[in-house]
Amino acid sequence: MLHYDFMQRAFGAGALIAIVASVLGVYLMLxxxxxxxxxxxxxxxxxxxxxxxxGLSPTVSGFLTAIVGAVAVEYVRRFYKTYSEMSIAIIMVGxxxxxxxxxxxxxxxxxxxxxxxxxxxxxxxxxQLVLMLCVTVVAALFFFFLRRPLYQMTxxxxxxxxxxxxxxxxxxxxxVVTGMIVAAAxxxxxxxxVSSLIILPAAxxxxxxxxxxxxxxxxxVIGLTGVFSGLTASYELSTPPGGTIALVLLFLxxxxxxxxxxxxxxxxxxxxxxxEDTEMHSYGxxxxxxxxxxxx
Amino acid sequence: xxxxxxxxxxxxxxxxxxxxxxxxxxxxxxxxxxxGPNGASKTTLLKLMLGLVKPWKGKAYLAPKREDGRxxxxxxxxxxxxxxxxxxxxxxxxxxxxxxxxxGSWLRRIxxxxxxxxxxxLRQVGMWQLRERRIGELSGGQKQRxxxxxxxxxxxxxxVMDEPTTGMDEESRKGFYELMRHxxxxxxxxxxxxxxxxxxxxxxxxRIIELExxxxxxxxxxTTTLCNEHSEPVL
Numbered sequence: 001m002l003h004y005d006f007m008q009r010a011f012g013a014g015a016l017i018a019i020v021a022s023v024l025g026v027y028l029m030l031x032x033x034x035x036x037x038x039x040x041x042x043x044x045x046x047x048x049x050x051x052x053x054x055g056l057s058p059t060v061s062g063f064l065t066a067i068v069g070a071v072a073v074e075y076v077r078r079f080y081k082t083y084s085e086m087s088i089a090i091i092m093v094g095x096x097x098x099x100x101x102x103x104x105x106x107x108x109x110x111x112x113x114x115x116x117x118x119x120x121x122x123x124x125x126x127x128q129l130v131l132m133l134c135v136t137v138v139a140a141l142f143f144f145f146l147r148r149p150l151y152q153m154t155x156x157x158x159x160x161x162x163x164x165x166x167x168x169x170x171x172x173x174x175x176v177v178t179g180m181i182v183a184a185a186x187x188x189x190x191x192x193x194v195s196s197l198i199i200l201p202a203a204x205x206x207x208x209x210x211x212x213x214x215x216x217x218x219x220x221v222i223g224l225t226g227v228f229s230g231l232t233a234s235y236e237l238s239t240p241p242g243g244t245i246a247l248v249l250l251f252l253x254x255x256x257x258x259x260x261x262x263x264x265x266x267x268x269x270x271x272x273x274x275x276e277d278t279e280m281h282s283y284g285x286x287x288x289x290x291x292x293x294x295x296x
Numbered sequence: 297x298x299x300x301x302x303x304x305x306x307x308x309x310x311x312x313x314x315x316x317x318x319x320x321x322x323x324x325x326x327x328x329x330x331x332g333p334n335g336a337s338k339t340t341l342l343k344l345m346l347g348l349v350k351p352w353k354g355k356a357y358l359a360p361k362r363e364d365g366r367x368x369x370x371x372x373x374x375x376x377x378x379x380x381x382x383x384x385x386x387x388x389x390x391x392x393x394x395x396x397x398x399x400g401s402w403l404r405r406i407x408x409x410x411x412x413x414x415x416x417x418l419r420q421v422g423m424w425q426l427r428e429r430r431i432g433e434l435s436g437g438q439k440q441r442x443x444x445x446x447x448x449x450x451x452x453x454x455x456v457m458d459e460p461t462t463g464m465d466e467e468s469r470k471g472f473y474e475l476m477r478h479x480x481x482x483x484x485x486x487x488x489x490x491x492x493x494x495x496x497x498x499x500x501x502x503r504i505i506e507l508e509x510x511x512x513x514x515x516x517x518x519t520t521t522l523c524n525e526h527s528e529p530v531l
Contacts, residue, residue, distance in 0.1 A: 030384060148397045155381050155391075162346050162372035163398045163450065206385040210430035215385035286422045286441065286464070286471030 001235050006124070010188065010241070013124045014227040016132045017185045017197065020139040022223030023216050024181050025202030027174070030154045032085070036073065037195040039088045040182040043069030043095030045191045047183075048116050049102035058116075059128055063183040069095055070179030074172050119190030119242030128187050135184040142177050143216075146170060151212055188227075189242035196246035201226065204256040226252055297324045297363045299454050299486050300345045305354035307337075307344060308514060314340060316514040318354070320505055322454065322488055324363070327480045329497060330490045332507030336515045338490045339375065341507070342456050345488070346372060362453055369398065371452035373443045373460050380439050382432040388442050389427040392418055395449030410449075417445040420475055422468070437463030444472070448479070455479070457489045469493065473500040498522070 001007050028036055047065025051058040069091055076087035103113060143150070149170055152160040161167040185194050205219035230245030237244070300322045308314040314337045322328055322345070330338050343349045344356050359368050384391075395417070396410035418424040421441040426434070431442065440463050447455055461469045477500040479485040491497055494504065503521050510516040 026385075030381060145403065148394070148402045151386075151394060152397070155384055155386075155394075156374065158348060158374060159372045161348065162370050162456070164367070164369070206383060209385055210387045210428075211390055212384075212386045284422055285468035286475065287420070288467075288471050288474060 007235060009124045009129050010231055013129050013132045014188055014231055015224060016136040017188060018223035018227040019220050020136050020181050021185055021198045022201040022219035023143050024178060025198040026206060026216055026219050027150060027154055029199060029202045029206060034199050035088050036178060037182050037198040039092040040066050040069050040179050041186060041191040041194040042092050044183045044186060045116060046095045046099040046102060049099045053102055053106045066179035066183035067176055070175035074175040116186060117190050117192055118240045119188050124187050132184045135180045139177050139181055189245055193242040193246045196249055200249035200253050204253045207260060208256065222252055299324055299359050301357045302344055303355045305344060305351040305356060307340060307351050313514040316510045316516045318517045320517050320519065322486055324486050325480055325484045326502040327476060327487045327500060328503045328505060329494060329501050330488065330505045331494045336507040338507060339458055342458055342490060346456060369450060369452045371447035371450045371455040373447050373457040375458045384431055386431050388423060388429050388431055391431050391442055392445045392449050395446035398450050414449045417448040420448065421445045440464065454486045459490050461493060469496060473497045
């Protein structure tokens, strides 16, 4: 399988995207913006359709449109502070309706849209691979250098702002990086399933660990496992890669949840230990200063 | 030194005035309580002071620097029951340690001092034993305590808290007030706290800002300076 150039490219591209998409997913889920990836992929489709209609590179036009959509959603989110998901619905409707109208104007290219909708292993050419590499490097640098502000903002944006963080700027950059990752992931998993690559690894990872850095690392491992297994199955069964990867990730999520529940059940049965009870009840009220030696 | 102030501020929601002619001042090393009935815009008053919302009229001021020229650090403990992100994959120790990140650049290494301060803050709120617990598994009162510990680990010059004793039992509340008084006297921290339990915390306070009804025009501030003797530290 790996002696084919296109499969090598697909595995390389899949690995790159799985790494940054999984990390992005953890932040998106915790910021309650899980549907943002879905929304941006639909907006990006409008860019692809516009590029095809105007004779431009659909990859570039889709990429740029996703970034514009990400910035737009950030502005609308600030307007609808209480109902941030409303901004996602508004931009998604705008993107999808534009895409449908533009696609209907350009019947000749309707076949190539199928690969954008469902993903295609052969759709990943060298130019896209380079684009994915650039996106991965930019996103990895962003997530590494801003990991602490992102942690604080993800937990509570107001407290982070009071602490002196430039939350508006970081939120905007986060939206741009989200747009870049979504647009870069589209050729492999397709518009309709791009959110699976972003959300499913994160959905499992945040259940399994109680450390933030471990959740990010675990999401990457799950994402890579899903992409490699999905691409292999897609090659062997001649199925679309996007759907196959999404199904594998769903399977991993289901297995992970069941195993976690089983482990908890067994622990509760066999090790309903005195030690755990002691730990649970050993904390007391806030100590009075006269009793505490750690205050100074 | 003046750390924060509101001068003749007016503010409201949906064109309906809520605060009328609000004037307050918070100076260094003082413990101030904000009180008033439900809906009296106590939280709004804090948000105006912190610059989270902009006043319709008047002036809100937050000092950018301390007396020694260093950047003023501000800690905030919001009303946690509504704001707490329960599914967050973090344990108590990691969460409280994140308060130390604000003391310096984002990329600096976490030092032994940071870890010691996080441990001390956790011990001060009586949560050290539960440091490995996932934050989403804590009770309401425990969540409140770790948010206070995180703010203390930041060692802010100004600490602003919105009903911090919600969910705490009486013994914990007494310990909490003592701790805050200690932070004011020993560490020179300024503390502004919204509370409904005024009688309980009055002995520890320097001033009380009470919000009183001002007809249809909203609520106005009425400040009482207390004459408590705090010359002797609690410890």
